[in-house]
Amino acid sequence: MTDTNTQQLSELLENDQYLNIPELGALITATVISIKGREVRLDVNGITTGVVRGRELFSEGDAFSGLKKGDKVEATVIDLENENGEMELSFRFAGNKKSWEDLKEQFQKNEVVEVKVTDANKGGLIVKLNHITGFLPVSQLAPENYPRVSGGDKVKILEKLKDFIGNKVRVHILDLNTEEEKLIVSEKTIWEDEQKNVISKIAIGDIIEGDITALADFGAFVKFLPKGVTDPAGALEGLVHISEIAWQRIDHPKDLLKTGQTVKAEIIGIDGSKIFLSMKKLKSDPWVDVENKYKIGDIVEGTVLKSNPFGLFVELDQDIHGLAHVSELSDEQIDHPSKVAKSGEVMKFKIVSIEPKEHRLGLSLKAISEKKKEVVEEVKKVEEVIDDTKKTTPSVEVENKETTEVTE
Secondary structure, three states, X not given: OOHXXXXXXXXXXXXXXXXXOOOOOOEEEEEEEEEXXXXXXXXXXXXXXXXXXXXXXXXXOOOOOOOOOOOEEEEEEEEOOOOOOOEEEEHHHHHHHHHHHHHHHHHHOOOOEEEEEEEEEOOEEEEEEOOEEEEEEHHHOOHHHOOOOHHHOHHHHHHXXXXXXXXXXXXXXXXXXXXXXEEEEEOHHHHHHHHHHHHOOOOOXXXXXXXXXXXXXXXXXXXXXOOOOOOHHHOEEEEEXXXXXXXXXXXXXXXXXXXXXXXXXXXXXXXXXXEEEEOHHHOOOOOOOHHHHXXXXXXXXXXXXXXXXXXXXXXXXXXXXXXXXXXXOOOOOXXXXXXXOOOOOEEEEEEEEEEOOOOEEEEEOHHHHHHHHHHHHHHHHHXXXXXXXXXXXXXXXXXXXXXXXXXX
């Protein structure tokens, strides 16, 4: 072999056209040679001819519709050589792979993308993005779309989530795994990004005024505009936990509040996009001077609000509520406090403890019963004395009678 031939062979071997032979599963770019029926033949880098046929012609998108001779297209290698010696290719896999690659790029750039809700389950929404199925968890919904259901009833949550089917939602890609074909998206991250500038305008201790947007068993949501913000788009939403609504104990926020009601509250916490509010901080603490109103040993009248396995909750007045522990209801063993009293029942109790700092006041029914027993015992003693006196009275009368007769 001459030096010239050796050099030519070396150049050919170094040429990518001859070394870059596609591997199984590779995504390649090829040129359309011919289109006939349900078969499309492609020129693969001048190395071989590839064919796309049958179900491999179709992808979920329309990227491969309207092909003509000479077009450059992407396809996936699914067999290096078929029965005709041609490379077997797929538009279907190529379309899917290209979609995942596009998603990966959007994920890396943290782009805002739009998805369509196709279904719902108790955990969240099933969505479609670039013909890829993904999942939007309930926890990643924006606050205004979060299903606020009292008691966390999963059936009611699912009913609310199904209302989103067919809607389009703006999201960020939260997690992406191309190998497992897992796609998780978030609406909340977009909301958080948009709220950052507005949240910077508020601080702990600020007094806000807003409208109640929803009530849940754990608290009330209040939508408000920060000071200096007039655009409704800049509104924020905070949570007044049930323990921060009023000084007295309540079973549910709806006992005192209603949706649409305008309220004032103090900002007591900010955690990222979460804002925590308190309504009771704007009112004086009635427990500060509770000992001026009530004293240990007092017999008071109260309304039973609720019975729990551990006792009765009793309203003494609008601000002060007490607890009659199960151990203070009776000397005898009882199955449940509801056997002793029902909600709404007005009863007398004895105050057995007052703890202003802990906002606790202990009541007792048993102590009143014991007092009654003492009174009954005292009455019995008095009656016994009277009975003894009555027994001696007749003999005195007899003596008086005999004395009268002798005198006569």
